[in-house]
Amino acid sequence: MPGKKNAEPAPAAVPPQPAPMPPVKVFRLNDGGGWDDYGAGRVTIDHLEGSASEKEIALAVIDAENKETMLLHLITPDDIYRRRQGTFISWFDPETGLSISLSFLDAAACSNVWDTICQVQRKLRPDGW
Secondary structure, three states, X not given: OOOOOOOOOOOOOOOOOOOOOOEEEEEEXXXXXXXXXXXXXXXXXXXXXXXXXXXOEEEEEEEOOOOOEEEEEEOOOOOOEEEEOOOEEEEEEOOOOEEEEEEEOOHHHHHHHHXXXXXXXXXXXXXXX
């Protein structure tokens, strides 16, 4: 057609890549009040696979060596999570009776996971706050 430039097809959109899972160490409070090291892995927060509810969002830690799930925790809207010293996220899980702490290598990774937990909690609350 006169006056019309040859249009080249637009390049295919590159799908967004998931953020890399930050490395963490998992600790559990023992009966003596000390923290037992349960190993290192990578943390992720995602919809619980196989769940019928969109509201079941889990925090999981995948073992760094054998790629097995070493921690699986359903995020709750309850105020059980604490951020400590810039690189720790801790909570007491009333369902299991365990106190868990995640130790991050850097504060930025801890902040990203903390922010995601807070976003999930807001979505889980009836009032959205």
